[in-house]
Amino acid sequence: MVDRGGTKTPTSFDVARAAGVSRSTVSRAFTPGARISPEVRSRILQAADTLGYHVNALARGLQSRHSNLVGIVASRLDSPLRALQVRGLAQGLLREGMNPLLLVADGGEDVQALIQSVLGYNVAGVIVTSDTPPPEVTLACNRAGVPVVMINRGPATEGADTVVLDLEKSGRAAFEMLRDSGVRRFALLSPAQKTYSVTGRSEAFLACCKAAGFDVVTITSDGQSFAAGRAVADAIAARIGPDQIEGIFCATDLLALGVLDRLRHARGIDVPQQLQLVGFDDIEQAAWDAYGLSTIRQDVLEQAAAAVELTLLRLEQPDRPYETRVFGLTKVFRKTTAVQGP
Amino acid sequence: MVDRGGTKTPTSFDVARAAGVSRSTVSRAFTPGARISPEVRSRILQAADTLGYHVNALARGLQSRHSNLVGIVASRLDSPLRALQVRGLAQGLLREGMNPLLLVADGGEDVQALIQSVLGYNVAGVIVTSDTPPPEVTLACNRAGVPVVMINRGPATEGADTVVLDLEKSGRAAFEMLRDSGVRRFALLSPAQKTYSVTGRSEAFLACCKAAGFDVVTITSDGQSFAAGRAVADAIAARIGPDQIEGIFCATDLLALGVLDRLRHARGIDVPQQLQLVGFDDIEQAAWDAYGLSTIRQDVLEQAAAAVELTLLRLEQPDRPYETRVFGLTKVFRKTTAVQGP
DNA sequence: TTGAAAGCGCTAACAA
DNA sequence: TTGTTAGCGCTTTCAA
Numbered sequence: 001m002v003d004r005g006g007t008k009t010p011t012s013f014d015v016a017r018a019a020g021v022s023r024s025t026v027s028r029a030f031t032p033g034a035r036i037s038p039e040v041r042s043r044i045l046q047a048a049d050t051l052g053y054h055v056n057a058l059a060r061g062l063q064s065r066h067s068n069l070v071g072i073v074a075s076r077l078d079s080p081l082r083a084l085q086v087r088g089l090a091q092g093l094l095r096e097g098m099n100p101l102l103l104v105a106d107g108g109e110d111v112q113a114l115i116q117s118v119l120g121y122n123v124a125g126v127i128v129t130s131d132t133p134p135p136e137v138t139l140a141c142n143r144a145g146v147p148v149v150m151i152n153r154g155p156a157t158e159g160a161d162t163v164v165l166d167l168e169k170s171g172r173a174a175f176e177m178l179r180d181s182g183v184r185r186f187a188l189l190s191p192a193q194k195t196y197s198v199t200g201r202s203e204a205f206l207a208c209c210k211a212a213g214f215d216v217v218t219i220t221s222d223g224q225s226f227a228a229g230r231a232v233a234d235a236i237a238a239r240i241g242p243d244q245i246e247g248i249f250c251a252t253d254l255l256a257l258g259v260l261d262r263l264r265h266a267r268g269i270d271v272p273q274q275l276q277l278v279g280f281d282d283i284e285q286a287a288w289d290a291y292g293l294s295t296i297r298q299d300v301l302e303q304a305a306a307a308v309e310l311t312l313l314r315l316e317q318p319d320r321p322y323e324t325r326v327f328g329l330t331k332v333f334r335k336t337t338a339v340q341g342p
Numbered sequence: 343m344v345d346r347g348g349t350k351t352p353t354s355f356d357v358a359r360a361a362g363v364s365r366s367t368v369s370r371a372f373t374p375g376a377r378i379s380p381e382v383r384s385r386i387l388q389a390a391d392t393l394g395y396h397v398n399a400l401a402r403g404l405q406s407r408h409s410n411l412v413g414i415v416a417s418r419l420d421s422p423l424r425a426l427q428v429r430g431l432a433q434g435l436l437r438e439g440m441n442p443l444l445l446v447a448d449g450g451e452d453v454q455a456l457i458q459s460v461l462g463y464n465v466a467g468v469i470v471t472s473d474t475p476p477p478e479v480t481l482a483c484n485r486a487g488v489p490v491v492m493i494n495r496g497p498a499t500e501g502a503d504t505v506v507l508d509l510e511k512s513g514r515a516a517f518e519m520l521r522d523s524g525v526r527r528f529a530l531l532s533p534a535q536k537t538y539s540v541t542g543r544s545e546a547f548l549a550c551c552k553a554a555g556f557d558v559v560t561i562t563s564d565g566q567s568f569a570a571g572r573a574v575a576d577a578i579a580a581r582i583g584p585d586q587i588e589g590i591f592c593a594t595d596l597l598a599l600g601v602l603d604r605l606r607h608a609r610g611i612d613v614p615q616q617l618q619l620v621g622f623d624d625i626e627q628a629a630w631d632a633y634g635l636s637t638i639r640q641d642v643l644e645q646a647a648a649a650v651e652l653t654l655l656r657l658e659q660p661d662r663p664y665e666t667r668v669f670g671l672t673k674v675f676r677k678t679t680a681v682q683g684p
Numbered sequence: 685t686t687g688a689a690a691g692c693g694c695t696a697a698c699a700a
Numbered sequence: 701t702t703g704t705t706a707g708c709g710c711t712t713t714c715a716a
Contacts, residue, residue: 009487011708023687023711027710036685052485054459058463059709062401072444077425079425080422086419087419101443102428102432102444106433117399120398120402257630264631289603366694379701398693401692405693
């Protein structure tokens with residue numbers, strides 16, 4: 001805030017004087033549930049309105065030992081899934097009267113330092129949906145008494161509420177979709193970088209295949225982006241053919257789309273005739289006609305809502321036991337599997 | 343922040359005592375550019391580290407009359423362009439030691455109320471990249487002495503620095519791309535909702551066509567999403583044919599992609615043989631092989647960096663004249679025009 | 685229901 | 701270069 005010499009922002013003192021009450025009373029007028037008579041209250045509110053007064057959140061937070069700021073730690077903000085998730089988080093928070101402090105944690109940034117700086121705002125809570133889940137985040141927040149909610153960053157950690165997808169079901173769903181589409185020779189495409197949810201469902205998929213007596217060819221990508229998928233498409237194409245792979249589970253939609261794009265347009269491979277493909281997430285682009293990706297849907301908006309709810313719950317009851325909300329998923333058959341959707 | 347009865351967070355007082363100095367000196371140790379001897383400074387930093395001390399941003403902001411919080415007002419956070427923009431903004435801000443306060447302003451929310459609440463944090467600035475640019479935002483911020491930067495929300499408003507695309511060049515580039523690809527019968531697809539940049543370039547395109555002696559068929563969509571494009575694709579298809587439209591400029595890539603998707607896959611229309619198509623933005627998906635959309639690139643990351651820079655500049659020199667940075671664009675020929683890229 | 689007084693943790697004048 | 705003294709604007713006991 002730059003002081004441009006203009007009129008100073010009015011304080012509760014100015015409102016108090018205008019309304020003929022004390023500053024404490026003004027404070028009460030702006031505190032939901034405070035004991036104050038309706039008449040006095042509306043008189044104050046009116047005075048405040050004409051003066052253009054609004055509570056100074058800094059002072060309030062300083063005094064009351066907590067602001068209504070909630071930190072959101074997110075990485076890869078520009079990936080479709082994450083963008084939607086952050087939007088859900090921000091809107092949910094705003095709706096509850098909290099303000100989201102956005103922390104982008106893509107590689108370069110020092111997450112630890114970010115958390116420290118955020119803690120300096122007496123944040124009411126921190127929601128983590130980053131890829132790299134530094135356990136120190138939980139630690140630092142716990143020390144400061146700040147509740148933490150992890151989204152798909154489990155496993156259920158002591159000291160944090162958690163929102164997760166059912167890993168086992170995720171992997172199984174992928175296996176089933178391919179198997180039910182007639183695939184007998186399986187492959188898996190998964191990023192080299194370990195991540196709770198992506199690696200987790202990949203391993204669950206592997207386990208399912210093995211349990212059913214199938215071998216799996218595993219291919220590793222550099223990251224989970226579209227470009228990463230595209231980059232390994234040739235390696236995949238090379239393994240298509242008699243006695244080779246028939247169906248592949250790509251651990252994220254973006255990866256699947258990258259593979260699909262190159263397979264079809266550069267290699268002229270017919271999906272699903274020559275190779276079947278299943279992704280994961282059901283991002284908006286998966287449904288675009290040019291792709292029609294068969295995939296497994298997770299409802300990020302629902303997860304975001306749960307994260308907000310968990311944050312508020314812990315604010316109300318700091319001592320409640322840590323909770324883990326496990327979310328399900330939906331198989332979405334489209335056009336990259338033999339079994340096809342509508 | 344919930345007080346879980348644990349150890350209290352250390353204050354500058356504790357650090358001062360541990361380091362054997364006064365609180366002001368501790369403050370100086372954490373203030374870049376403050377006059378303090380290196381030895382004392384490192385002694386304090388060390389004491390702070392062992393105590394787990396970090397500056398309380400609330401108290402600092404309260405006292406110094408400005409926090410290092412910067413509000414970002416954004417809408418449609420989950421659209422590819424906006425997501426990238428917000429990411430750039432957040433990272434740029436973080437890099438400069440500022441923290442982004444994210445305000446999602448999609449229809450429902452009362453922007454005015456949001457701004458008020460944000461102003462309560464003594465934010466150092468506000469960056470607006472929302473679709474609906476309430477002039478009240480500028481007004482409210484100006485009254486509070488908070489600098490405002492508008493991204494593509496011009497025209498240059500008094501009271502705000504501005505980052506914009508060259509509207510005239512945008513529209514002209516679209517016209518030229520189609521014309522140079524041999525189009526003689528033009529069409530325009532633009533959202534019904536007025537927006538500075540989208541409506542602006544649409545009108546510039548119209549003007550260019552008219553000036554060159556061409557008529558233009560204008561088609562209106564409900565919004566600028568993929569779905570909106572898809573929804574008007576049939577209406578466009580109906581106008582393809584002898585003596586009908588040969589090329590269309592879609593005011594956003596998402597719109598163009600929606601049209602293209604349905605035209606090709608539901609209507610079996612050959613683009614660019616039967617119809618040429620040019621989009622705008624060059625979002626990631628435009629380059630995906632399944633689409634290969636010819637488009638006009640705007641560099642959102644560069645714009646975001648400029649917005650951050652303008653915010654900082656005004657912080658340093660509150661009285662400098664308001665500045666407008668105009669950005670150029672790049673024609674990207676791909677596969678939806680007769681003239682094609684690499 | 686209201687008011688008076690005491691800080692929340694920090695920075696910014698000023699003095700040393 | 702360092703310490704001292706005042707607040708920043710608010711909420712929160714505690715009395716009235």
